[in-house]
Amino acid sequence: MESDKFFVVAIVMAIIFTGLAVYLFMLDRKLSRIEKRQREMMEELKRKEQE
Amino acid sequence: MIKSMWWKFLGIFLVLYSIIAGLLIEVPALPVIHQTIRNLFYHVPMWFSMFFMLGTSLVFSIRYLSGFRMKDDLIASGAANTGLFMGSMGLLTGMIWARFTWGDFWTNDPQLNGAAVSMMAYLAYVVLRGSIDEAAMRARISAVYNIFAFMLLVIFLGVLPRLADSSLHPGKGGNTSTMGGLDPMMRLVFFPAAIGWILIAFWLLQLHNRRRALVQGVKLNNL
Numbered sequence: 001m002e003s004d005k006f007f008v009v010a011i012v013m014a015i016i017f018t019g020l021a022v023y024l025f026m027l028d029r030k031l032s033r034i035e036k037r038q039r040e041m042m043e044e045l046k047r048k049e050q051e
Numbered sequence: 052m053i054k055s056m057w058w059k060f061l062g063i064f065l066v067l068y069s070i071i072a073g074l075l076i077e078v079p080a081l082p083v084i085h086q087t088i089r090n091l092f093y094h095v096p097m098w099f100s101m102f103f104m105l106g107t108s109l110v111f112s113i114r115y116l117s118g119f120r121m122k123d124d125l126i127a128s129g130a131a132n133t134g135l136f137m138g139s140m141g142l143l144t145g146m147i148w149a150r151f152t153w154g155d156f157w158t159n160d161p162q163l164n165g166a167a168v169s170m171m172a173y174l175a176y177v178v179l180r181g182s183i184d185e186a187a188m189r190a191r192i193s194a195v196y197n198i199f200a201f202m203l204l205v206i207f208l209g210v211l212p213r214l215a216d217s218s219l220h221p222g223k224g225g226n227t228s229t230m231g232g233l234d235p236m237m238r239l240v241f242f243p244a245a246i247g248w249i250l251i252a253f254w255l256l257q258l259h260n261r262r263r264a265l266v267q268g269v270k271l272n273n274l
């Protein structure tokens with residue numbers, strides 16, 4: 001097993017997958033921010049309509 | 052619970068574990084497949100997550116038909132798309148694996164043909180949705196079709212390969228080895244891998260739906 005150096009491949013694949021996961025997390029947080037802003041805009045619209 | 056982050060971390064952790072452990076554990080020495088048996092940890096979870104996505108799609112299609120809420124239609128179509136993506140990954144990885152073990156990219160195996168037919172059924176779902184302009188009509192017709200497509204999926208991937216005379220896939224017709232015969236060490240990697248990829252698929256589905264809900268102005272509430 002040691003001479004196969006399988007662990008090098010494992011590390012490379014783990015790094016690639018971690019990179020993808022980080023990208024997904026950033027996407028997730030960005031979406032949350034946009035959702036929040038949209039909610040705030042809707043509330044503001046409602047308030048203006050009531051006035 | 053769905054809004055929180057912990058299950059996303061869990062999915063990443065399980066998949067990372069399966070990548071590392073899947074390469075490092077000792078696997079049983081078998082003829083023909085040799086070390087490629089490790090593909091079990093990466094190829095099969097694609098199909099598992101496809102089943103979960105298309106099941107989700109079915110549930111939300113039925114929910115749409117019982118309440119006619121656009122939110123349910125959006126989730127149903129998003130799940131069908133995510134399921135198609137996972138299924139395509141399963142097909143591509145399976146073809147590579149088959150090329151180097153069974154000798155050809157496509158063998159005349161009931162499981163392979165069943166997978167192709169059911170993927171076609173879901174591609175037809177996407178085409179059907181694209182061909183109807185009126186939103187309520189599109190939602191209703193595609194929801195009804197989705198129930199039919201899931202039946203096809205179950206029959207072609209779940210029933211027919213098991214009834215077939217011969218299949219190269221484990222647990223299917225003429226092939227005695229099943230998941231029950233899986234090496235105990237490999238189980239410790241395979242099941243976490245399957246759960247991890249299913250969680251990742253749900254995450255992809257959630258991102259997909261949230262983006263489309265923002266674009267279309269549909270309220271998703273807690274999803």
